[in-house]
Amino acid sequence: MKIDLYLESLDAALNLPIHYNYMIQSLIYDTIGDELSSFLHDFGFIEEKRSFKMFTFSRVMGKYQIMEDGQRIYFNGPVKIIISSPMVEFCNSLINQFIIQGKVRIGKNQLQVMEVRSKKVIVKENEVSFRTLSPVVAYSTLLRSDGRKYTCYFQPGESDFERLLERNLRKKYNAFYKKDAPEGEVKVRVLGQSRLAVINYKDTIIKGYSGKLQVTGPRELLQMAVDSGLGSKNSQGFGCVEIV
Missing domain, CATH: 3.30.70.1900 (Alpha-Beta Plaits)
Incomplete structure (x- = not known):
């Protein structure tokens, strides 16, 4: 299942370091609930001593400007993040919490949840x-x-x-x-x-x-x-x- 998360900064702009992956990952772990978060973070799904968390996410999508020093990126206006996982419980927990909370925090930025969409993409061909x-x-x-x-x-x-x-x-x-x-x-x-x-x-x-x-x-x-x-x-x- 894929989740389209639409956000808008409550500040002038969404201000992030250029390498912001950890901040988005932290947002996901903080949102899905303690029990599921602990399971995925500490254990995950094991195969041959490898642990798989079974989710992924996109880059932040929206209009942006990279600062001259190349260390920070500013998003002006609404942004979109796509989160994907085969885990129904994971996806349902994210969707419910995003809707209930209405706001999220990424680093020091507080953002309004504008819309949450979900869809199941089915692969039909080889x-x-x-x-x-x-x-x-x-x-x-x-x-x-x-x-x-x-x-x-x-x-x-x-x-x-x-x-x-x-x-x-x-x-x-x-x-x-x-x-x-x-x-x-x-x-x-x-x-x-x-x-x-x-x-x-x-x-x-x-x-x-x-x-x-x-x-x-x-x-x-x-x-x-x-x-x-x-x-x-x-x-x-x-x-x-x-x-x-």
Whole structure:
């Protein structure tokens, strides 16, 4: 299910640091209720020692201006955030609380909830074209010769990018539904030009790519991509996609 959250700042403008993912994630955790928030934050859905939170969210969408120092972004007028998850309880809790509270806080900004819309997007084919609403991340943690770990990020068009996206979708499906993912390869083709995004999330640099992707594979895995996100680090604000 996807939630379209429409907000308007009660101040002159929505004033955020350029790297604001953690603030949006905190808004979601603060809104869904203590029990569900604790479960997702502390445990999540486990598969092969990996924990999946099973939600993702878009960048903040609206008219904006980046300050000259490049460190802050100002949104003038209404903004929209899309939140997506396969968890019915999660989505219902967010929708209800947004409506009941009527206001939310992002960092030091207080905003009025103008409208909340929800919709279930159903994948009907084994091939879909996605537009990214937040950058897609594919990475591996490798070892240097001296034993130190480092992170290698992959870009659309590389075989490792496709391989990691498929593996991630299968693990999320297994973790959420408690059964093996359906057979069939997942293939990814880049449509147009991809754009690199470098995000600082809690002092960790994360690299992702935005653009359009044509993804072919089992319909159930494509549905998982729509609902929970494509690629890694979804609950940190990466891999939110929409069908075009």
